[in-house]
Amino acid sequence: MAEIEWPWQYSFPPFFTLQPHADTRAKQIAAWKSLVLEYYRITKQAVVDVREVHTNPLFNNTNINRKLPSEAVLIILEELGKSGNASPLDKNKQRWLVYWHTLEEWGDIIYNWAQENGFVGSVCTLFELTQGEDTIEQEFHGLDTEVLIRSLKTLEAARKAELILFDENQGVKFF
Amino acid sequence: MNRFEYADSRLMPNEVYARRDMAVRLYDGDTKTNFEGGELILTSHRILWGRPGDIPRGNTCLSLSLRYVVFFEEENPGPFSFGRSKKIILHLSEPAVDKMPGPADNSLYNYVKLSFKEGLDSHFITQLSDTIIKRVWETSTTGLIVLNNAHDNQGNSKLLPQIKPRTGIIGIERSLQAKQKETDQNISLAFRDLTKLMDMAKDMVAISKTISAKIRERQGDITEDETVRFKAYLMSLGIDDPVTRDAYKSSNEYFEQLAKQLAYILEEPIKEVGGMMTLTDVYCRVNRARGMELLSPEDLLHASRRLAPLSLPIVLRSFDSGVMVLQIHSHDDNAVVDRITELLKERESMTAEDLAQSEGISVLLARERLLVTEKYGKACRDDSIEALKFYPNLFLEEISND
Known part of the structure; x- marks a missing residue:
């Protein structure tokens, strides 16, 4: 896991209290959003469970003994959802999928890679895409499968690919 | 024996x-x-x-x-x-x-x-x-x-005529006791009268209310002479003008006078404590100054509300939290905010208690000042189990520095 360079806010106690002043709060949430995405990009994680956020160093800075309350975490996730960087996995909004590129962006990135490497018209397994040797240099290497499927679905909707999902075999065909 | x-x-x-x-x-x-x-x-x-x-x-x-x-x-x-x-x-x-x-x-x-x-x-x-x-x-x-x-x-001619049963120390003691008993009775009698008076007063107020309502209903039907006479009766009962009670006509004047007095006696003290004084402090100070003729909290509040319309040098101000203070008319929030911003920068963080100590003001007021500063976007809060601490608002400042 790569080392994260925490921003200055991370060691600033007020960062962990939701600010009542509107402008301040906007800045605070913006800072949180970028920090969350940055953290998930570097750690290559995708799922946030609101019930377990405090096991996550992101929301619990033990150095200054501050935790971000769950309500605030939820607000940040909803803000991320608005900008297309997160979506809830269940109705209670307890588990969230977080992605530092929006699904459309991911789709484009993958499709560009397929075009450049001559995979258009052929089938790739999802394992090949995220774990294969061809994609080690790519940003989507190691991407969460759920995020991958969702971004490929955007390609499918744009008629650039077709998902092939059997029990064991998960693949995609690019057009 | x-x-x-x-x-x-x-x-x-x-x-x-x-x-x-x-x-x-x-x-x-x-x-x-x-x-x-x-x-x-x-x-x-x-x-x-x-x-x-x-x-x-x-x-x-x-x-x-x-x-x-x-x-x-x-x-x-x-x-x-x-x-x-x-x-x-x-x-x-x-x-x-x-x-x-x-x-x-x-x-x-x-x-x-x-x-x-x-x-x-x-x-x-x-x-x-x-x-x-x-x-x-x-x-x-x-x-x-x-x-x-x-x-x-x-x-028996030897027996003295009975004036008092006993004389000497015991006699004096007894007469003292008798006196005490008498006063006791008098007092309880007086209070009995007072309770009667109170009971009566309730009835009187009720009567006067119904009559005044009637007068208002049919203003024309009663001759002016009768109205005047009735008012005179009410006055003699010591009930202050119940006819216009709802309109607060007479209390208004009272509150205005009171407001002027408040402004007169409080202007200097408020300036001394930094331009702002909580209403509770005001209440204590005013009543200490008055000594006997004490003000009720309601009267003080009413009078304080009259301060602003009379354009007196002090005004009533209620914070968002509901805390009410009297402050100098020329009092400027910006000045306070600047001062606190400076303090925050100096010390990195402050609780209301810290500010109260360093500025010599009440904790309540200190808290309000910090909240005002926050409202102006110059402070941000850190609400932890330790305390509510305020920090310089780095969120906004850092951005403008960038």
Whole structure:
């Protein structure tokens, strides 16, 4: 896991209290959003469970003994959802999928890679895409499968690919 | 000893039993008598002494009427007395003429002693003094005594006319007591009157309300003369202008005057404490200054609300949190915010308590100031279990620096 360079806010106690002043709060949430995405990009994680956020160093800075309350975490996730960087996995909004590129962006990135490497018209397994040797240099290497499927679905909707999902075999065909 | 009389050990109709002590010996003055090891009964009227078992059987016993007792004391044991019995000395007044026969017709002494062989119960003294103070025997037998006296006066010229039952110290004490009783009664009487007045006042207010409502209803029907007269009645009752009560006409003037006074007396003190004073502090200060004619919190609040419309140098201000303060009209939030921003930068973080200490203001006010600063976007909060701390608003500042 790569080392994260925490921003200055991370060691600033007020960062962990939701600010009542509107402008301040906007800045605070913006800072949180970028920090969350940055953290998930570097750690290559995708799922946030609101019930377990405090096991996550992101929301619990033990150095200054501050935790971000769950309500605030939820607000940040909803803000991320608005900008297309997160979506809830269940109705209670307890588990969230977080992605530092929006699904459309991911789709484009993958499709560009397929075009450049001559995979258009052929089938790739999802394992090949995220774990294969061809994609080690790519940003989507190691991407969460759920995020991958969702971004490929955007390609499918744009008629650039077709998902092939059997029990064991998960693949995609690019057009 | 000659005050004792033979008596029936049964209690008289009004008599109330108080207590019983065992193994008591009687002394005539300082000399021992052969009345020893007896039972001593204290009642509301008398002290009864009987041989063991006599009193329960209802036999004749010795009786000393408590009205003879002028004064009693506990005997201090001398340095050479080794007996463990405690003695009480009863100082007695002259025997009454109509006294029943007793064990002794003459005595050299004006006092008797009760010797408690088995130790003296400390309650005996308190109970004895209680019964003597109550003087139950007087209330029940006054009639008899007066009759007796009237009878005696004819045959006995030696007897003094009864002006007061007793003179001397006891007489003075009694007259004092009588006076006290009188004042007591007067006071309770006065309060009874007062409660009556209050009851009446309620009715009066109710009546005046209905009448004033009627007057308002049909303004034209009642002649002006009648209205004036009615108002005069109400005034004489001390009810202030209930006709226009809803409009607060007269209280308005009062509050305006009060507001002016507040502005006059508080302008300097408020400036001294930094341009702002909580209403509670104001309340205390004003009432301390007024001394007697105290203001009610409501009146103060009403008067404070009148400050701004009268364009006086101080105004009432309510914070979002509901805290109300009086502040100098020229008071500038920006100045406060700047000052606090500076302080925050100096110290990195502050709680309301820190600010209150450093600025010498109340914690409540300090908190309000920090909240104002936050509202101006110059501070941000850190709400943890430790305390609510305020920090310089780096969120906004860092961005503008970038």
